Amino acid sequence: MAPETNTATDTMTNDPILKVEHLSMRFGGLMAINDLSFEAQRGEITALIGPNGAGKTTVFNCVTGFYKPTMGMISMRQASGKTFLLERMPDFEITRDAKVARTFQNIRLFTGLTVLENLLVAQHNTLMKASGYTILGLLGLPAYKNASAASIELAKHWLEKAHLIERADDPAGDLPYGAQRRLEIARAMCTGPEFLCLDEPAAGLNPRESLALNELLTGIRRDTGTSILLIEHDMSVVMEISDHVVVLEYGQKISDGTPDHVKNDPKVIAAYLGVEDEEVEEVIEEIEEIEEGGKH
Numbered sequence: 275m276a277p278e279t280n281t282a283t284d285t286m287t288n289d290p291i292l293k294v295e296h297l298s299m300r301f302g303g304l305m306a307i308n309d310l311s312f313e314a315q316r317g318e319i320t321a322l323i324g325p326n327g328a329g330k331t332t333v334f335n336c337v338t339g340f341y342k343p344t345m346g347m348i349s350m351r352q353a354s355g356k357t358f359l360l361e362r363m364p365d366f367e368i369t370r371d372a373k374v375a376r377t378f379q380n381i382r383l384f385t386g387l388t389v390l391e392n393l394l395v396a397q398h399n400t401l402m403k404a405s406g407y408t409i410l411g412l413l414g415l416p417a418y419k420n421a422s423a424a425s426i427e428l429a430k431h432w433l434e435k436a437h438l439i440e441r442a443d444d445p446a447g448d449l450p451y452g453a454q455r456r457l458e459i460a461r462a463m464c465t466g467p468e469f470l471c472l473d474e475p476a477a478g479l480n481p482r483e484s485l486a487l488n489e490l491l492t493g494i495r496r497d498t499g500t501s502i503l504l505i506e507h508d509m510s511v512v513m514e515i516s517d518h519v520v521v522l523e524y525g526q527k528i529s530d531g532t533p534d535h536v537k538n539d540p541k542v543i544a545a546y547l548g549v550e551d552e553e554v555e556e557v558i559e560e561i562e563e564i565e566e567g568g569k570h
């Protein structure tokens with residue numbers, strides 16, 4: 275049985291794994307993120323939503339070290355208490371030391387490698403460390419053999435969780451789209467992350483694939499306690515699995531709370547409908563009238 279990454283935590287306690295404080299990101303004349311603050315709690319699924327161009331990917335890129343913010347602080351506190359100031363770290367250190375794993379909007383698998391090989395490549399660092407970085411180590415050290423066996427066990431564990439074990443020896447590029455998305459998440463889990471960042475994991479999935487994704491993510495939360503931050507357009511995924519939702523519009527936070535809270539927040543409805551706040555009630559009444567009319 276492969277080791278679980280973290281201990282599940284009580285989601286009722288105030289124990290943020292990520293704190294974003296007064297984050298701003300400017301691209302030339304454009305303020306893509308403007309004085310944004312929010313927290314993601316340990317062991318929870320936090321969703322970042324908002325209309326196109328609201329700044330979601332930019333926040334993600336700041337958290338994962340792909341962009342250096344113009345201003346602000348992004349701190350991550352591991353379960354051990356060790357704290358990292360992510361805005362000061364290069365992306366590879368954020369992955370390696372802070373244990374933040376991410377997936378991208380566009381799937382980035384090694385399509386020519388098998389499904390299993392994709393998960394073994396993800397554990398390359400652990401294996402190389404065990405080899406002592408020598409050819410002799412690769413060939414003979416017991417530490418390497420043990421690490422190699424453990425890597426295969428961990429890969430098999432996540433293939434089972436992602437319902438991909440039957441496809442282990444197939445090229446990753448042959449998998450259907452939804453299965454490739456789950457493979458990316460399984461690969462990220464093989465690195466033993468404390469914080470998993472998913473960029474639109476449900477993009478392009480059919481309803482059956484979305485359901486399989488929901489099951490995989492809620493299983494990760496339940497069984498490993500890994501905290502998850504996701505950007506998502508698919509509201510059925512966001513509302514179904516998130517504990518906490520942060521809504522952005524034009525680089526600023528307009529709502530923050532439970533899925534039920536943000537779903538009924540007039541500011542959020544206005545942002546998605548593209549109307550002014552004060553017009554929301556009017557528009558909702560119009561929609562209700564149209565729906566009523568449709569029933570007769």
Ligand SMILES: Nc1ncnc2c1ncn2[C@@H]1O[C@H](COP(=O)(O)OP(=O)(O)OP(=O)(O)O)[C@@H](O)[C@H]1O
Pocket residue numbers: 301304306324325326327328329330331332333
């Ligand atoms: N590297 C960049 N250079 C210049 N402008 C950028 C850059 N990255 C993002 N932007 C701009 O910043 C704003 C926020 O973009 P971002 O991609 O973060 O939004 P988003 O909410 O993720 O949008 P979508 O839902 O369409 O993916 C947009 O106006 C975008 O054009």
